Amino acid sequence: MTSPRPRPEVLQISPYVGGEATLEGMNRVYKLSSNEGAFGVPPGAQDAYRRLAGELYRYPDGSALDLRRAIGARFGLDPARIVCGSGSDDLIYQLCLAYGGPGRDILMTEHGFSIYHIAGTYAGSRVIKTPERNLTADVDAILAAVSPSIRLCFLANPNNPTGSMLPYEEVARLRAGLPQEVLLVLDAAYAEYVERPDYDPGIRLVNATDNTVMTRTFSKIFGLGGMRIGWAYGPPAVIDVFNRVRPPFNVSIAAQGAAIAALAEPGWVEKGRAHNSEYRPKLAAALTAVGIKVWPSEGNFVLADFATADRAAAADAHMRRRGVIARQVGGYGLPQCLRITVGNVEEVQVVIDALAEFMTEPGS
Numbered sequence: 001m002t003s004p005r006p007r008p009e010v011l012q013i014s015p016y017v018g019g020e021a022t023l024e025g026m027n028r029v030y031k032l033s034s035n036e037g038a039f040g041v042p043p044g045a046q047d048a049y050r051r052l053a054g055e056l057y058r059y060p061d062g063s064a065l066d067l068r069r070a071i072g073a074r075f076g077l078d079p080a081r082i083v084c085g086s087g088s089d090d091l092i093y094q095l096c097l098a099y100g101g102p103g104r105d106i107l108m109t110e111h112g113f114s115i116y117h118i119a120g121t122y123a124g125s126r127v128i129k130t131p132e133r134n135l136t137a138d139v140d141a142i143l144a145a146v147s148p149s150i151r152l153c154f155l156a157n158p159n160n161p162t163g164s165m166l167p168y169e170e171v172a173r174l175r176a177g178l179p180q181e182v183l184l185v186l187d188a189a190y191a192e193y194v195e196r197p198d199y200d201p202g203i204r205l206v207n208a209t210d211n212t213v214m215t216r217t218f219s220k221i222f223g224l225g226g227m228r229i230g231w232a233y234g235p236p237a238v239i240d241v242f243n244r245v246r247p248p249f250n251v252s253i254a255a256q257g258a259a260i261a262a263l264a265e266p267g268w269v270e271k272g273r274a275h276n277s278e279y280r281p282k283l284a285a286a287l288t289a290v291g292i293k294v295w296p297s298e299g300n301f302v303l304a305d306f307a308t309a310d311r312a313a314a315a316d317a318h319m320r321r322r323g324v325i326a327r328q329v330g331g332y333g334l335p336q337c338l339r340i341t342v343g344n345v346e347e348v349q350v351v352i353d354a355l356a357e358f359m360t361e362p363g364s
């Protein structure tokens with residue numbers, strides 16, 4: 001018997017491992033494994049979701065026009081150059097399938113976001129990882145890896161799981177050094193958290209070139225990871241490609257309504273950003289004070305470095321006994337590290353207490 005088989009490269013893909021959500025035998029769990037916003041779902045988005053329940057027999061607006069208008073108004077962008085997706089992952093897949101493929105290869109950095117590797121391999125591309133420097137993308141190393149087969153280059157800025165970012169000047173230098181026919185994808189999932197003045201999420205380069213696209217998400221600061229909404233801003237030709245290949249109803253009625261309401265929630269982003277700017281340094285300083293190395297981060301998470309994989313595993317086990325779920329990042333080539341979301345005030349304190357206790361344990 002021969003059974004149906006996919007293209008061989010499909011079976012080379014390791015399934016995406018998301019942050020865990022439950023712990024056996026624990027009733028109070030602190031889930032700090034997926035970088036979800038610290039304040040839950042915006043109240044207006046919850047109202048919109050309930051209000052839309054009676055509309056769900058209708059197909060959604062496949063062009064998500066009202067949502068694109070709301071995004072455009074919020075960020076000062078032309079709605080005609082925006083496309084929405086079922087999370088930004090959806091849009092990353094579409095880009096890989098449309099611009100990648102056999103003989104059309106993809107660049108990403110060593111510890112870059114794993115979806116690029118999964119979606120690129122699925123498309124049939126070779127996905128080439130370039131070395132980083134201090135867990136930060138290295139523009140020279142990316143440019144050195146360019147060859148005639150490269151068609152796409154992904155850069156998460158800031159990157160997950162490292163938290164590192166490139167300033168605008170470096171991203172512009174990357175763009176200038178890449179061949180014209182390479183589409184540069186700037187994944188700015190954490191843009192709203194960044195406070196450095198030398199940062200640009202990608203809008204400037206999208207406006208200045210015709211081969212750069214920016215992806216964004218409602219899954220992080222906007223608190224809607226469970227609704228699955230992301231968007232991309234790009235040149236008209238790239239938006240045209242998206243609209244040919246994406247599933248026509250890829251954003252549900254509930255998701256569109258919730259996202260519009262989240263954008264309208266007064267002070268929501270400011271509150272999330274202010275909390276993060278206060279508590280990320282507090283978390284980092286407290287961990288540093290007990291002897292844990294913490295990498296600089298521009299996102300709503302920190303990367304704690306325990307020097308060895310065994311030590312990271314022990315720290316993880318200790319946190320789990322206290323109900324804290326962090327994210328193991330061995331799959332990102334960082335087995336000595338754990339990524340920990342900056343949660344609410346209580347959650348941050350629970351992490352600090354658990355890791356302080358771990359570091360002072362006899363034999364630790």
Ligand SMILES: *Cc1c(COP(=O)(O)O)cnc(C)c1O
Pocket residue numbers: 035086087088089090113156159160187189216217218219220225228229230
């Ligand atoms: C969380 C995250 C995303 C968002 O994915 P969605 O599919 O929009 O939920 C994209 N890129 C990076 C780097 C992320 O960390």
